[in-house]
Amino acid sequence: MEEQGAVPLQGNAIQRANIKPYANEQRLFIIMALISGLCWLGLTIATLGIIWIIMLVLYLIGLFGFSYFISYVRGNGVRVTAEQFPDLHDRFVACCQITGVSKLPEFYLMTGNGALNAFATRFLRRYYVVLLSDIVDALQDDPEALNFYIGHELGHIAQKHLVHHWWLVFATWIPLLGTAYSRAREYSCDQYGLACSSNKQSAVHALAVLAAGSTRWKTLNTQAYIAQTKDTDGFWMAVNELTADYPWLCKRVARIEKGEETVFPRRNIFAWLISATIPNTGFGLIGAMVVYLYLLLILVPISISAYSTYQTKALNAKTRVELSQAYAAGHTAANLVGQFYAENEYAPADLEALGFKKPANGIVKDVELDSESVEVTVTLNAPHQDKKIILSPSANENGQISWSCLVAGKVNADALPDHCELIPDENDTEHTEDSTLLGKLFRKLK
Structure with a gap:
């Protein structure tokens, strides 16, 4: 049964461009899939299948919670159609053809209250792409750059990122691995955005808005900005990137500008060692520190209590003898x-x-x-x-x-x-x- 709102593109209109996702993404996905698959198998055996009942309950709870957000988008955002903002609709349809997305997701424009971005999401097997109005206004001087945002979000759909994320959860938490896969996905989706853009310069402009803001992007010196990548090998720069879900913007711009030939400086070796001890929380180094602080506040009292109990038992044993x-x-x-x-x-x-x-x-x-x-x-x-x-x-x-x-x-x-x-x-x-x-x-x- 075809989903309501998922409009199929016509016949031979789907001609996916020769888009090359980031090379490491597939390798990282295979590693994460194997780890998560083994974890799910182990949980299934250990709980005699009860874990899937628990997952069903969590899914239903999440369904009700996420329904509010989707309802908010559909109730407050403006759905882009051939009649409503036809210029954006034409861009969207063209990008779906380029990226190979066979059914049009629901496409919305809504205010971002100053946020310069777009996002894709999924609810009950239906995909949604939301473009924030602030980014549309910021790119009035280069409307073709909007294609980059649309293509980037469609890339998440084409690469099935929104389908895989829940069952890869165990591997996602692993230090270095989870964040590396997340950054690889962003690099891949940038290639989808580049394919949808009319030219490379418009794609660079799209990222320049995120770096310099809604006005200053127009005078951004791209080469000088790319040169900033040479400073990303320092300890703190490397630690914060290795524990983050997104690459540094200067690196993303460099890859758009120079392609696969881009070479970045090697990260500090000590940054790798430190980052290997920091789990991926989805909020970078700060999120990991919050988790460690939380665990510290819990584990320290537990450890003190356990040690006190051990001492009491040891003393009781000695006294008994x-x-x-x-x-x-x-x-x-x-x-x-x-x-x-x-x-x-x-x-x-x-x-x-x-x-x-x-x-x-x-x-x-x-x-x-x-x-x-x-x-x-x-x-x-x-x-x-x-x-x-x-x-x-x-x-x-x-x-x-x-x-x-x-x-x-x-x-x-x-x-x-x-x-x-x-x-x-x-x-x-x-x-x-x-x-x-x-x-x-x-x-x-x-």
């Missing part, structure tokens, strides 16, 4: 007390009588038996001097003794030894009362 060694010493003492009770049916007066010796590991400061509560308490050396491990006895109906481990002091739950619990409050009355009753039991048996 040391408290486990202290617990082992206390448990040994408690077992001796339990064995003594099992043999004698009363508690010992102290641990020395049982032959217990404090381990010489530098962690345990002392191990003591409380004769009242019959608790084994392990005190520790620095840096754990604020902590202590308490082993409290309990007896079942058969008189068998078991020991529970309680840790007093500031200890993270992850640092507690196995079989131990943290005392929420050292003045826990319930714990004290239970221990005292058990102590009375021991003394009664004694």
